[in-house]
Amino acid sequence: MPNQLWELFIVSESTPPSPPKPASPDAARPRPRRGRLFPSLGVSVPIAILIGLGIVFLLLPSSVGPTDRSILNITSVVLAFAAFCVLAVWFTFGSGYTWAERLMGWIGVIVVVVTLRMAVRIDGVSGWMMPKLSWRWTVPPDQRLAVPEPVSDKVAATASRITETTDNDFPQFLGKNRNATVEGVQLARSWQERKPKALWRQPIGAGWSGFAVVNGVAVTMEQRGDEELVTCYDALTGELLWFNATDARHTSALGGVGPRSTPTIHEGKVYALGATGILHCLDGASGKEVWPSIDVCKVVGTTAKDESWSVTWGRAASPLIVDDSVVVPGGGPADGRRHSLLAYDKNTGEKKWAEGNKQISYSSPALATLAGARQILIVNEDTVSGHDAAMGHQLWEHPWPGSSNTQANTSQAVPVGDDRVFLSKGYGQGSTLLRLSVDADGRWTVEELWHNNRALRTKLTNVAIRDGYAYGLSDGILECVKLDSAEGESAWKKGRYQNGQLLLVGDTLLVLSEAGTLAMVDATPDGYRELDQFKALDGKCWNTLCLYGRYLLIRNNEEAACYELPLR
Numbered sequence: 001m002p003n004q005l006w007e008l009f010i011v012s013e014s015t016p017p018s019p020p021k022p023a024s025p026d027a028a029r030p031r032p033r034r035g036r037l038f039p040s041l042g043v044s045v046p047i048a049i050l051i052g053l054g055i056v057f058l059l060l061p062s063s064v065g066p067t068d069r070s071i072l073n074i075t076s077v078v079l080a081f082a083a084f085c086v087l088a089v090w091f092t093f094g095s096g097y098t099w100a101e102r103l104m105g106w107i108g109v110i111v112v113v114v115t116l117r118m119a120v121r122i123d124g125v126s127g128w129m130m131p132k133l134s135w136r137w138t139v140p141p142d143q144r145l146a147v148p149e150p151v152s153d154k155v156a157a158t159a160s161r162i163t164e165t166t167d168n169d170f171p172q173f174l175g176k177n178r179n180a181t182v183e184g185v186q187l188a189r190s191w192q193e194r195k196p197k198a199l200w201r202q203p204i205g206a207g208w209s210g211f212a213v214v215n216g217v218a219v220t221m222e223q224r225g226d227e228e229l230v231t232c233y234d235a236l237t238g239e240l241l242w243f244n245a246t247d248a249r250h251t252s253a254l255g256g257v258g259p260r261s262t263p264t265i266h267e268g269k270v271y272a273l274g275a276t277g278i279l280h281c282l283d284g285a286s287g288k289e290v291w292p293s294i295d296v297c298k299v300v301g302t303t304a305k306d307e308s309w310s311v312t313w314g315r316a317a318s319p320l321i322v323d324d325s326v327v328v329p330g331g332g333p334a335d336g337r338r339h340s341l342l343a344y345d346k347n348t349g350e351k352k353w354a355e356g357n358k359q360i361s362y363s364s365p366a367l368a369t370l371a372g373a374r375q376i377l378i379v380n381e382d383t384v385s386g387h388d389a390a391m392g393h394q395l396w397e398h399p400w401p402g403s404s405n406t407q408a409n410t411s412q413a414v415p416v417g418d419d420r421v422f423l424s425k426g427y428g429q430g431s432t433l434l435r436l437s438v439d440a441d442g443r444w445t446v447e448e449l450w451h452n453n454r455a456l457r458t459k460l461t462n463v464a465i466r467d468g469y470a471y472g473l474s475d476g477i478l479e480c481v482k483l484d485s486a487e488g489e490s491a492w493k494k495g496r497y498q499n500g501q502l503l504l505v506g507d508t509l510l511v512l513s514e515a516g517t518l519a520m521v522d523a524t525p526d527g528y529r530e531l532d533q534f535k536a537l538d539g540k541c542w543n544t545l546c547l548y549g550r551y552l553l554i555r556n557n558e559e560a561a562c563y564e565l566p567l568r
Helices: 002-014 045-064 069-093 099-119 153-163 304-310
Strands: 036-038 120-125 131-135 197-203 212-214 217-224 227-234 240-247 264-266 269-273 278-283 289-295 320-322 325-331 339-345 351-355 366-370 373-379 383-388 394-399 414-416 420-425 430-438 444-452 464-466 469-474 477-482 490-496 501-505 508-512 517-522 530-535 546-548 551-555 559-564
Touching: 069 099, 099 120, 153 217, 153 227, 153 240, 212 264, 212 546, 217 269, 227 269, 227 278, 240 278, 264 320, 278 325, 320 366, 339 373, 339 383, 366 414, 383 420, 394 430, 394 444, 420 469, 464 501, 469 501
Parallel strands: none
Antiparallel strands: 120 131, 197 559, 212 217, 217 227, 227 240, 264 269, 269 278, 278 289, 320 325, 325 339, 339 351, 366 373, 373 383, 383 394, 414 420, 420 430, 430 444, 464 469, 469 477, 477 490, 501 508, 508 517, 517 530, 546 551, 551 559
Protein backbone atom coordinates (compact mmCIF):
# COMPACT_ATOMS: atom_id res chain seq x y z
CA MET A 1 0.00 0.00 0.00
CA PRO A 2 2.77 2.54 0.74
CA ASN A 3 4.47 1.65 -2.53
CA GLN A 4 1.24 2.37 -4.44
CA LEU A 5 0.89 5.83 -2.83
CA TRP A 6 4.49 6.61 -3.62
CA GLU A 7 4.01 5.64 -7.31
CA LEU A 8 0.90 7.81 -7.52
CA PHE A 9 2.84 10.77 -6.12
CA ILE A 10 5.67 10.26 -8.62
CA VAL A 11 3.25 10.11 -11.54
CA SER A 12 1.38 13.33 -10.48
CA GLU A 13 4.63 15.24 -10.12
CA SER A 14 6.06 14.13 -13.42
CA THR A 15 2.90 14.65 -15.53
CA PRO A 16 2.38 18.28 -16.54
CA PRO A 17 -1.10 19.66 -16.00
CA SER A 18 -3.31 19.85 -19.08
CA PRO A 19 -3.63 23.40 -20.42
CA PRO A 20 -6.91 25.24 -19.76
CA LYS A 21 -9.43 25.31 -22.58
CA PRO A 22 -9.43 28.62 -24.43
CA ALA A 23 -12.50 30.76 -23.87
CA SER A 24 -14.86 31.09 -26.76
CA PRO A 25 -14.82 34.38 -28.71
CA ASP A 26 -18.40 35.19 -27.60
CA ALA A 27 -17.41 34.73 -23.95
CA ALA A 28 -14.41 37.07 -24.26
CA ARG A 29 -16.48 39.88 -25.85
CA PRO A 30 -18.11 42.19 -23.24
CA ARG A 31 -21.87 42.38 -23.42
CA PRO A 32 -23.17 45.70 -24.67
CA ARG A 33 -24.74 47.93 -22.08
CA ARG A 34 -28.05 48.95 -23.57
CA GLY A 35 -29.15 52.53 -23.13
CA ARG A 36 -25.60 53.80 -22.40
CA LEU A 37 -23.82 56.28 -24.61
CA PHE A 38 -20.82 56.48 -22.25
CA PRO A 39 -20.66 53.12 -20.41
CA SER A 40 -17.70 54.23 -18.33
CA LEU A 41 -19.68 57.17 -16.99
CA GLY A 42 -22.87 55.24 -16.64
CA VAL A 43 -24.97 58.08 -18.14
CA SER A 44 -28.23 57.05 -19.75
CA VAL A 45 -28.76 58.77 -23.08
CA PRO A 46 -32.48 59.46 -22.68
CA ILE A 47 -32.01 60.81 -19.17
CA ALA A 48 -29.09 63.01 -20.26
CA ILE A 49 -31.07 64.49 -23.15
CA LEU A 50 -34.15 65.14 -21.03
CA ILE A 51 -32.04 66.83 -18.35
CA GLY A 52 -30.31 68.99 -20.96
CA LEU A 53 -33.61 69.89 -22.61
CA GLY A 54 -35.11 70.80 -19.26
CA ILE A 55 -32.17 73.05 -18.37
CA VAL A 56 -32.37 74.87 -21.73
CA PHE A 57 -36.13 75.28 -21.39
CA LEU A 58 -35.83 76.70 -17.87
CA LEU A 59 -33.09 79.13 -18.93
CA LEU A 60 -34.88 80.16 -22.12
CA PRO A 61 -37.21 82.89 -20.72
CA SER A 62 -34.35 84.72 -19.01
CA SER A 63 -32.01 84.34 -21.98
CA VAL A 64 -34.38 85.71 -24.64
CA GLY A 65 -35.62 88.59 -22.47
CA PRO A 66 -39.14 90.04 -22.70
CA THR A 67 -41.14 88.01 -25.19
CA ASP A 68 -44.49 86.35 -25.64
CA ARG A 69 -45.40 82.75 -25.04
CA SER A 70 -45.62 81.94 -28.75
CA ILE A 71 -41.86 82.33 -29.18
CA LEU A 72 -41.27 80.11 -26.16
CA ASN A 73 -43.71 77.52 -27.49
CA ILE A 74 -42.07 77.48 -30.93
CA THR A 75 -38.62 77.21 -29.37
CA SER A 76 -39.85 74.36 -27.18
CA VAL A 77 -41.08 72.49 -30.26
CA VAL A 78 -37.70 72.99 -31.94
CA LEU A 79 -35.89 71.69 -28.84
CA ALA A 80 -38.20 68.69 -28.63
CA PHE A 81 -37.62 67.88 -32.31
CA ALA A 82 -33.86 68.17 -31.82
CA ALA A 83 -34.08 65.80 -28.86
CA PHE A 84 -36.09 63.33 -30.95
CA CYS A 85 -33.45 63.45 -33.70
CA VAL A 86 -30.64 62.76 -31.21
CA LEU A 87 -32.59 59.87 -29.69
CA ALA A 88 -33.31 58.50 -33.17
CA VAL A 89 -29.62 58.53 -34.10
CA TRP A 90 -28.66 56.93 -30.77
CA PHE A 91 -31.35 54.26 -31.08
CA THR A 92 -30.30 53.41 -34.64
CA PHE A 93 -26.52 53.42 -34.31
CA GLY A 94 -25.45 53.35 -30.69
CA SER A 95 -28.07 51.75 -28.48
CA GLY A 96 -26.84 48.13 -28.66
CA TYR A 97 -30.23 46.78 -29.65
CA THR A 98 -30.29 44.17 -32.40
CA TRP A 99 -31.10 45.28 -35.91
CA ALA A 100 -34.38 43.39 -35.69
CA GLU A 101 -35.32 45.34 -32.53
CA ARG A 102 -34.36 48.63 -34.15
CA LEU A 103 -36.38 47.84 -37.25
CA MET A 104 -39.45 47.00 -35.15
CA GLY A 105 -39.02 50.25 -33.21
CA TRP A 106 -38.96 52.35 -36.37
CA ILE A 107 -41.94 50.49 -37.81
CA GLY A 108 -43.85 51.32 -34.62
CA VAL A 109 -42.96 55.02 -34.89
CA ILE A 110 -43.99 55.14 -38.55
CA VAL A 111 -47.32 53.41 -37.81
CA VAL A 112 -48.12 55.92 -35.05
CA VAL A 113 -47.21 58.92 -37.22
CA VAL A 114 -49.20 57.68 -40.24
CA THR A 115 -52.22 56.86 -38.06
CA LEU A 116 -52.23 60.30 -36.49
CA ARG A 117 -51.73 61.95 -39.88
CA MET A 118 -54.76 60.10 -41.27
CA ALA A 119 -56.98 60.68 -38.23
CA VAL A 120 -56.13 64.21 -37.07
CA ARG A 121 -55.82 67.59 -38.77
CA ILE A 122 -54.76 71.01 -37.50
CA ASP A 123 -57.50 73.67 -37.64
CA GLY A 124 -55.26 76.67 -37.04
CA VAL A 125 -53.42 77.70 -33.90
CA SER A 126 -54.04 79.87 -30.86
CA GLY A 127 -52.39 83.23 -30.32
CA TRP A 128 -49.68 81.36 -28.41
CA MET A 129 -49.06 79.04 -31.38
CA MET A 130 -50.76 76.05 -29.79
CA PRO A 131 -52.44 73.94 -32.50
CA LYS A 132 -56.14 73.17 -32.48
CA LEU A 133 -56.61 69.50 -33.40
CA SER A 134 -59.74 68.06 -35.01
CA TRP A 135 -60.69 64.66 -36.36
CA ARG A 136 -60.30 64.50 -40.13
CA TRP A 137 -63.82 63.20 -40.63
CA THR A 138 -65.35 66.34 -39.12
CA VAL A 139 -66.23 69.28 -41.41
CA PRO A 140 -63.82 72.26 -41.21
CA PRO A 141 -65.39 75.52 -39.95
CA ASP A 142 -65.07 77.30 -43.32
CA GLN A 143 -67.01 74.53 -45.08
CA ARG A 144 -69.88 74.07 -42.64
CA LEU A 145 -72.03 76.74 -44.26
CA ALA A 146 -72.94 76.80 -47.94
CA VAL A 147 -73.20 80.00 -49.91
CA PRO A 148 -76.75 81.21 -49.11
CA GLU A 149 -79.59 81.34 -51.58
CA PRO A 150 -80.46 84.74 -53.07
CA VAL A 151 -82.40 86.86 -50.59
CA SER A 152 -85.89 88.03 -51.48
CA ASP A 153 -86.38 91.67 -52.41
CA LYS A 154 -88.76 92.11 -49.49
CA VAL A 155 -86.12 91.06 -46.97
CA ALA A 156 -83.35 92.96 -48.72
CA ALA A 157 -85.40 96.16 -48.67
CA THR A 158 -84.77 96.29 -44.92
CA ALA A 159 -81.14 97.05 -45.68
CA SER A 160 -82.10 100.41 -47.18
CA ARG A 161 -81.91 101.82 -43.64
CA ILE A 162 -78.14 101.83 -44.09
CA THR A 163 -78.43 105.09 -46.04
CA GLU A 164 -79.53 106.97 -42.89
CA THR A 165 -77.08 107.47 -40.03
CA THR A 166 -77.67 107.58 -36.27
CA ASP A 167 -75.66 108.72 -33.26
CA ASN A 168 -75.10 105.11 -32.22
CA ASP A 169 -73.49 103.99 -35.47
CA PHE A 170 -70.27 101.97 -35.47
CA PRO A 171 -69.47 102.41 -39.17
CA GLN A 172 -65.96 101.01 -39.46
CA PHE A 173 -63.06 99.12 -37.90
CA LEU A 174 -62.65 100.07 -34.18
CA GLY A 175 -65.49 102.60 -34.31
CA LYS A 176 -66.16 106.09 -35.65
CA ASN A 177 -62.62 107.34 -35.06
CA ARG A 178 -60.76 104.02 -35.38
CA ASN A 179 -59.56 104.29 -31.78
CA ALA A 180 -61.40 101.36 -30.10
CA THR A 181 -63.53 103.86 -28.19
CA VAL A 182 -67.28 104.42 -28.00
CA GLU A 183 -68.52 107.73 -26.62
CA GLY A 184 -71.98 108.67 -25.41
CA VAL A 185 -72.85 105.24 -23.97
CA GLN A 186 -72.77 104.52 -20.23
CA LEU A 187 -72.98 100.82 -19.44
CA ALA A 188 -74.30 99.50 -16.14
CA ARG A 189 -71.32 98.61 -13.97
CA SER A 190 -72.80 95.31 -12.85
CA TRP A 191 -74.58 92.48 -14.62
CA GLN A 192 -75.93 90.82 -11.49
CA GLU A 193 -79.40 92.39 -11.43
CA ARG A 194 -79.76 92.99 -15.18
CA LYS A 195 -77.87 90.43 -17.19
CA PRO A 196 -76.85 90.84 -20.84
CA LYS A 197 -79.58 89.47 -23.08
CA ALA A 198 -78.73 87.33 -26.10
CA LEU A 199 -80.83 88.60 -28.99
CA TRP A 200 -79.39 86.02 -31.37
CA ARG A 201 -76.49 83.64 -31.69
CA GLN A 202 -75.88 81.65 -34.86
CA PRO A 203 -73.22 80.03 -37.08
CA ILE A 204 -71.23 82.23 -39.45
CA GLY A 205 -68.61 81.65 -42.13
CA ALA A 206 -64.92 81.56 -41.26
CA GLY A 207 -62.69 84.63 -41.03
CA TRP A 208 -61.44 87.30 -38.65
CA SER A 209 -63.50 90.28 -39.80
CA GLY A 210 -65.47 92.36 -37.31
CA PHE A 211 -68.89 93.98 -37.71
CA ALA A 212 -69.67 97.52 -38.81
CA VAL A 213 -73.20 98.83 -38.12
CA VAL A 214 -75.21 101.80 -39.39
CA ASN A 215 -78.86 102.29 -38.38
CA GLY A 216 -79.30 98.68 -37.33
CA VAL A 217 -77.74 97.19 -40.48
CA ALA A 218 -74.57 95.16 -39.85
CA VAL A 219 -71.96 94.09 -42.40
CA THR A 220 -68.99 91.75 -42.12
CA MET A 221 -66.95 89.34 -44.26
CA GLU A 222 -66.79 85.55 -44.11
CA GLN A 223 -65.49 82.50 -45.97
CA ARG A 224 -67.84 79.74 -47.10
CA GLY A 225 -65.98 77.07 -49.02
CA ASP A 226 -64.23 78.63 -52.00
CA GLU A 227 -66.30 81.82 -51.85
CA GLU A 228 -65.35 84.96 -49.95
CA LEU A 229 -68.49 86.86 -48.95
CA VAL A 230 -69.42 90.35 -47.88
CA THR A 231 -72.57 89.74 -45.84
CA CYS A 232 -75.24 92.07 -44.47
CA TYR A 233 -77.43 91.19 -41.46
CA ASP A 234 -80.15 92.82 -39.44
CA ALA A 235 -78.17 93.77 -36.33
CA LEU A 236 -80.99 93.00 -33.88
CA THR A 237 -82.33 89.75 -35.39
CA GLY A 238 -79.35 88.20 -37.21
CA GLU A 239 -81.43 87.82 -40.37
CA LEU A 240 -79.37 87.80 -43.57
CA LEU A 241 -80.33 90.80 -45.73
CA TRP A 242 -77.94 90.39 -48.65
CA PHE A 243 -74.57 88.98 -49.63
CA ASN A 244 -71.94 89.46 -52.34
CA ALA A 245 -69.77 86.45 -53.18
CA THR A 246 -66.35 86.40 -54.86
CA ASP A 247 -64.40 83.38 -56.03
CA ALA A 248 -61.46 83.94 -53.67
CA ARG A 249 -59.96 82.09 -50.74
CA HIS A 250 -57.01 82.75 -48.46
CA THR A 251 -55.62 80.20 -46.04
CA SER A 252 -52.46 79.82 -44.01
CA ALA A 253 -51.42 77.19 -41.50
CA LEU A 254 -51.09 79.67 -38.65
CA GLY A 255 -53.64 82.33 -39.59
CA GLY A 256 -56.43 80.05 -40.69
CA VAL A 257 -58.99 80.55 -43.44
CA GLY A 258 -60.94 83.56 -44.61
CA PRO A 259 -60.98 87.37 -44.79
CA ARG A 260 -59.34 89.46 -42.08
CA SER A 261 -60.52 93.05 -42.56
CA THR A 262 -63.69 94.82 -41.40
CA PRO A 263 -65.87 96.57 -44.02
CA THR A 264 -66.46 100.32 -43.93
CA ILE A 265 -69.94 101.83 -44.31
CA HIS A 266 -70.06 105.34 -45.78
CA GLU A 267 -72.94 107.28 -47.35
CA GLY A 268 -74.94 104.12 -47.93
CA LYS A 269 -72.07 102.23 -49.56
CA VAL A 270 -70.01 99.32 -48.22
CA TYR A 271 -66.27 99.24 -48.90
CA ALA A 272 -64.55 95.90 -48.23
CA LEU A 273 -61.07 94.48 -48.86
CA GLY A 274 -60.67 90.71 -49.12
CA ALA A 275 -57.73 88.70 -47.84
CA THR A 276 -56.45 88.17 -51.40
CA GLY A 277 -56.60 91.90 -52.17
CA ILE A 278 -60.01 92.30 -53.89
CA LEU A 279 -61.44 95.77 -53.14
CA HIS A 280 -65.23 96.14 -53.34
CA CYS A 281 -67.62 99.07 -53.35
CA LEU A 282 -71.17 97.76 -52.85
CA ASP A 283 -74.59 99.33 -52.62
CA GLY A 284 -75.49 99.08 -48.92
CA ALA A 285 -79.16 98.46 -49.69
CA SER A 286 -78.71 95.56 -52.12
CA GLY A 287 -75.09 94.37 -52.08
CA LYS A 288 -74.67 95.02 -55.81
CA GLU A 289 -71.44 96.48 -57.16
CA VAL A 290 -71.30 100.26 -57.42
CA TRP A 291 -68.10 100.01 -59.46
CA PRO A 292 -66.17 96.92 -60.61
CA SER A 293 -64.03 95.31 -57.95
CA ILE A 294 -60.29 96.06 -58.03
CA ASP A 295 -57.52 93.48 -57.67
CA VAL A 296 -55.05 95.47 -55.54
CA CYS A 297 -52.35 92.81 -55.91
CA LYS A 298 -52.52 93.16 -59.69
CA VAL A 299 -52.39 96.95 -59.41
CA VAL A 300 -49.08 96.82 -57.48
CA GLY A 301 -47.56 94.22 -59.79
CA THR A 302 -47.95 90.98 -57.88
CA THR A 303 -50.44 88.16 -57.29
CA ALA A 304 -52.11 86.80 -54.20
CA LYS A 305 -50.12 83.57 -54.60
CA ASP A 306 -46.78 85.34 -54.85
CA GLU A 307 -47.73 87.74 -52.07
CA SER A 308 -48.38 84.83 -49.69
CA TRP A 309 -44.59 84.51 -49.25
CA SER A 310 -44.14 88.10 -48.10
CA VAL A 311 -47.58 88.87 -46.62
CA THR A 312 -48.15 85.43 -45.20
CA TRP A 313 -51.38 85.99 -43.29
CA GLY A 314 -53.33 87.82 -45.98
CA ARG A 315 -54.43 91.41 -46.39
CA ALA A 316 -56.08 92.59 -43.19
CA ALA A 317 -56.42 96.37 -43.62
CA SER A 318 -59.87 97.95 -43.44
CA PRO A 319 -60.61 100.61 -46.11
CA LEU A 320 -60.43 104.23 -44.94
CA ILE A 321 -62.59 107.02 -46.33
CA VAL A 322 -60.75 110.33 -46.68
CA ASP A 323 -62.89 113.05 -48.27
CA ASP A 324 -63.78 111.70 -51.73
CA SER A 325 -61.26 108.84 -51.65
CA VAL A 326 -61.10 105.30 -50.32
CA VAL A 327 -57.57 104.48 -49.12
CA VAL A 328 -55.99 101.03 -48.68
CA PRO A 329 -52.39 99.82 -48.22
CA GLY A 330 -50.63 98.91 -51.45
CA GLY A 331 -47.40 96.95 -51.05
CA GLY A 332 -45.84 95.22 -54.02
CA PRO A 333 -43.50 92.44 -55.15
CA ALA A 334 -40.36 91.56 -53.23
CA ASP A 335 -38.06 92.71 -56.04
CA GLY A 336 -40.13 95.54 -57.48
CA ARG A 337 -41.67 98.95 -56.80
CA ARG A 338 -43.85 99.19 -53.71
CA HIS A 339 -46.48 101.68 -52.59
CA SER A 340 -47.40 102.20 -48.95
CA LEU A 341 -50.88 103.55 -49.77
CA LEU A 342 -53.30 103.59 -52.70
CA ALA A 343 -56.28 105.93 -53.12
CA TYR A 344 -59.34 105.47 -55.35
CA ASP A 345 -62.29 107.70 -56.04
CA LYS A 346 -64.93 106.48 -53.62
CA ASN A 347 -67.74 106.96 -56.17
CA THR A 348 -66.15 105.69 -59.38
CA GLY A 349 -63.20 103.49 -58.36
CA GLU A 350 -60.80 105.54 -60.45
CA LYS A 351 -57.23 105.45 -59.16
CA LYS A 352 -56.15 108.81 -57.74
CA TRP A 353 -52.67 108.32 -56.29
CA ALA A 354 -50.11 105.79 -55.06
CA GLU A 355 -47.55 106.97 -52.50
CA GLY A 356 -44.84 105.61 -50.22
CA ASN A 357 -42.47 102.73 -50.92
CA LYS A 358 -43.04 100.18 -48.15
CA GLN A 359 -44.43 96.65 -47.95
CA ILE A 360 -47.74 96.41 -46.12
CA SER A 361 -48.31 95.14 -42.59
CA TYR A 362 -51.59 93.97 -41.02
CA SER A 363 -52.51 97.40 -39.67
CA SER A 364 -55.15 99.74 -41.13
CA PRO A 365 -54.76 103.38 -42.17
CA ALA A 366 -56.25 106.03 -39.88
CA LEU A 367 -56.97 109.73 -40.26
CA ALA A 368 -55.50 112.26 -37.79
CA THR A 369 -54.41 115.87 -37.45
CA LEU A 370 -50.91 116.05 -35.94
CA ALA A 371 -48.57 119.03 -35.65
CA GLY A 372 -51.19 121.02 -37.52
CA ALA A 373 -51.25 118.73 -40.57
CA ARG A 374 -54.18 116.52 -41.57
CA GLN A 375 -52.62 113.18 -42.43
CA ILE A 376 -53.07 109.45 -42.87
CA LEU A 377 -51.23 107.31 -40.33
CA ILE A 378 -50.11 103.85 -41.42
CA VAL A 379 -47.95 101.17 -39.85
CA ASN A 380 -45.95 99.53 -42.62
CA GLU A 381 -43.94 96.31 -42.57
CA ASP A 382 -40.96 97.91 -40.80
CA THR A 383 -41.84 101.61 -40.36
CA VAL A 384 -44.65 103.95 -39.36
CA SER A 385 -45.36 106.93 -41.58
CA GLY A 386 -47.64 109.93 -41.99
CA HIS A 387 -49.01 110.93 -45.41
CA ASP A 388 -50.71 114.07 -46.62
CA ALA A 389 -54.46 113.45 -46.50
CA ALA A 390 -55.16 115.10 -49.85
CA MET A 391 -52.45 113.74 -52.15
CA GLY A 392 -50.80 111.00 -50.09
CA HIS A 393 -47.19 112.15 -50.27
CA GLN A 394 -45.13 111.10 -47.28
CA LEU A 395 -44.60 113.73 -44.58
CA TRP A 396 -42.48 111.73 -42.14
CA GLU A 397 -41.31 108.21 -41.35
CA HIS A 398 -39.96 106.41 -38.30
CA PRO A 399 -38.49 102.89 -37.98
CA TRP A 400 -40.77 100.30 -36.43
CA PRO A 401 -39.08 96.92 -36.98
CA GLY A 402 -41.11 94.03 -38.27
CA SER A 403 -41.59 91.50 -41.04
CA SER A 404 -44.91 90.59 -42.59
CA ASN A 405 -44.02 86.90 -42.74
CA THR A 406 -42.59 86.47 -39.23
CA GLN A 407 -42.78 89.08 -36.44
CA ALA A 408 -45.53 91.11 -38.05
CA ASN A 409 -46.81 94.59 -37.24
CA THR A 410 -50.53 94.38 -36.51
CA SER A 411 -51.51 97.05 -33.97
CA GLN A 412 -52.63 100.54 -34.98
CA ALA A 413 -50.68 103.78 -34.74
CA VAL A 414 -52.78 105.82 -32.29
CA PRO A 415 -52.83 109.65 -32.27
CA VAL A 416 -52.29 111.15 -28.80
CA GLY A 417 -53.09 114.83 -28.34
CA ASP A 418 -51.99 117.31 -31.00
CA ASP A 419 -48.50 116.05 -31.81
CA ARG A 420 -47.86 112.56 -30.50
CA VAL A 421 -48.26 109.01 -31.83
CA PHE A 422 -48.41 105.84 -29.75
CA LEU A 423 -47.15 102.51 -31.12
CA SER A 424 -47.33 99.02 -29.66
CA LYS A 425 -46.44 95.50 -30.74
CA GLY A 426 -45.91 91.97 -29.47
CA TYR A 427 -42.91 89.67 -30.02
CA GLY A 428 -41.09 91.40 -27.17
CA GLN A 429 -40.99 94.79 -28.90
CA GLY A 430 -43.31 96.64 -26.53
CA SER A 431 -44.48 100.21 -27.02
CA THR A 432 -43.19 103.68 -27.73
CA LEU A 433 -44.42 107.28 -27.78
CA LEU A 434 -43.35 109.63 -30.58
CA ARG A 435 -43.60 113.41 -30.79
CA LEU A 436 -43.90 115.10 -34.20
CA SER A 437 -42.90 118.62 -35.16
CA VAL A 438 -42.49 120.55 -38.41
CA ASP A 439 -40.40 123.67 -39.02
CA ALA A 440 -41.13 126.71 -41.18
CA ASP A 441 -39.56 125.03 -44.21
CA GLY A 442 -41.83 121.98 -43.91
CA ARG A 443 -39.16 119.64 -42.55
CA TRP A 444 -40.56 117.08 -40.14
CA THR A 445 -38.83 115.82 -37.01
CA VAL A 446 -39.76 112.65 -35.14
CA GLU A 447 -38.64 112.40 -31.51
CA GLU A 448 -38.94 109.22 -29.47
CA LEU A 449 -40.10 110.29 -26.01
CA TRP A 450 -39.79 106.81 -24.57
CA HIS A 451 -39.65 103.15 -25.52
CA ASN A 452 -40.49 100.33 -23.13
CA ASN A 453 -40.12 96.78 -24.41
CA ARG A 454 -41.99 95.44 -21.39
CA ALA A 455 -45.09 97.65 -21.70
CA LEU A 456 -48.18 96.92 -23.81
CA ARG A 457 -46.77 94.14 -25.94
CA THR A 458 -49.89 93.93 -28.08
CA LYS A 459 -49.88 91.23 -30.71
CA LEU A 460 -53.27 90.74 -32.38
CA THR A 461 -55.06 93.59 -30.64
CA ASN A 462 -55.07 97.36 -30.14
CA VAL A 463 -55.08 99.83 -27.28
CA ALA A 464 -57.66 102.36 -26.12
CA ILE A 465 -56.61 105.64 -24.51
CA ARG A 466 -58.43 107.51 -21.73
CA ASP A 467 -57.22 110.46 -19.65
CA GLY A 468 -53.57 109.98 -20.53
CA TYR A 469 -53.50 106.21 -19.92
CA ALA A 470 -53.39 103.45 -22.52
CA TYR A 471 -55.20 100.16 -21.90
CA GLY A 472 -54.42 97.01 -23.84
CA LEU A 473 -53.66 93.31 -23.75
CA SER A 474 -49.92 92.91 -23.21
CA ASP A 475 -48.94 89.32 -23.98
CA GLY A 476 -52.53 88.43 -23.11
CA ILE A 477 -52.62 90.30 -19.78
CA LEU A 478 -54.63 93.52 -19.43
CA GLU A 479 -52.31 96.44 -18.71
CA CYS A 480 -52.66 100.15 -17.98
CA VAL A 481 -49.71 102.37 -18.95
CA LYS A 482 -49.17 106.05 -18.15
CA LEU A 483 -48.30 107.84 -21.39
CA ASP A 484 -47.01 111.03 -19.77
CA SER A 485 -44.12 109.36 -17.98
CA ALA A 486 -40.39 109.07 -18.48
CA GLU A 487 -40.38 105.43 -19.61
CA GLY A 488 -43.99 104.43 -20.18
CA GLU A 489 -44.55 103.26 -16.64
CA SER A 490 -47.15 100.59 -15.98
CA ALA A 491 -49.89 101.53 -13.53
CA TRP A 492 -51.05 97.92 -13.27
CA LYS A 493 -51.01 94.67 -15.21
CA LYS A 494 -53.47 91.95 -14.31
CA GLY A 495 -56.22 89.79 -15.75
CA ARG A 496 -55.43 87.08 -18.29
CA TYR A 497 -57.52 87.29 -21.48
CA GLN A 498 -55.02 85.75 -23.95
CA ASN A 499 -55.03 87.26 -27.44
CA GLY A 500 -58.51 88.72 -27.30
CA GLN A 501 -59.91 92.17 -28.13
CA LEU A 502 -61.16 95.18 -26.17
CA LEU A 503 -63.32 98.26 -26.53
CA LEU A 504 -63.41 101.34 -24.28
CA VAL A 505 -66.99 102.40 -23.49
CA GLY A 506 -67.13 105.47 -21.26
CA ASP A 507 -65.35 104.55 -18.04
CA THR A 508 -65.43 100.79 -18.61
CA LEU A 509 -63.55 98.34 -20.80
CA LEU A 510 -65.28 95.50 -22.61
CA VAL A 511 -62.73 92.71 -23.02
CA LEU A 512 -63.50 89.61 -25.08
CA SER A 513 -60.99 86.91 -24.24
CA GLU A 514 -59.55 84.61 -26.86
CA ALA A 515 -61.66 81.83 -25.34
CA GLY A 516 -64.92 83.82 -25.72
CA THR A 517 -65.49 85.20 -22.21
CA LEU A 518 -66.76 88.78 -22.17
CA ALA A 519 -65.52 90.79 -19.19
CA MET A 520 -66.27 94.33 -18.04
CA VAL A 521 -63.31 96.05 -16.37
CA ASP A 522 -63.07 99.41 -14.65
CA ALA A 523 -61.04 101.79 -16.86
CA THR A 524 -59.01 103.49 -14.15
CA PRO A 525 -55.28 103.70 -13.38
CA ASP A 526 -56.01 103.16 -9.68
CA GLY A 527 -55.97 99.40 -10.02
CA TYR A 528 -57.35 96.41 -11.88
CA ARG A 529 -60.95 95.60 -11.08
CA GLU A 530 -63.08 93.24 -13.13
CA LEU A 531 -66.70 94.25 -12.63
CA ASP A 532 -68.39 91.24 -14.23
CA GLN A 533 -68.08 88.56 -16.91
CA PHE A 534 -69.97 85.83 -18.76
CA LYS A 535 -69.32 83.27 -21.50
CA ALA A 536 -70.39 84.92 -24.76
CA LEU A 537 -68.97 82.70 -27.54
CA ASP A 538 -67.31 79.34 -28.03
CA GLY A 539 -64.13 78.93 -30.03
CA LYS A 540 -61.18 81.20 -30.78
CA CYS A 541 -62.08 84.90 -30.67
CA TRP A 542 -59.68 87.13 -32.58
CA ASN A 543 -62.34 89.35 -34.19
CA THR A 544 -62.81 92.95 -33.02
CA LEU A 545 -65.89 94.08 -31.09
CA CYS A 546 -68.70 96.32 -32.36
CA LEU A 547 -71.04 98.28 -30.06
CA TYR A 548 -74.15 99.84 -31.60
CA GLY A 549 -75.76 101.77 -28.76
CA ARG A 550 -76.50 99.13 -26.15
CA TYR A 551 -76.15 96.26 -28.65
CA LEU A 552 -72.86 94.39 -28.75
CA LEU A 553 -72.10 92.42 -31.92
CA ILE A 554 -69.30 89.89 -31.62
CA ARG A 555 -68.10 86.95 -33.67
CA ASN A 556 -65.27 84.53 -34.31
CA ASN A 557 -64.52 82.16 -37.18
CA GLU A 558 -67.48 79.89 -36.38
CA GLU A 559 -70.33 81.83 -34.78
CA ALA A 560 -71.69 85.33 -34.24
CA ALA A 561 -73.97 86.87 -31.62
CA CYS A 562 -75.68 90.06 -30.53
CA TYR A 563 -76.12 90.89 -26.84
CA GLU A 564 -78.21 93.69 -25.39
CA LEU A 565 -76.17 95.19 -22.56
CA PRO A 566 -77.86 96.98 -19.64
CA LEU A 567 -77.24 100.72 -19.45
CA ARG A 568 -76.51 102.74 -16.34
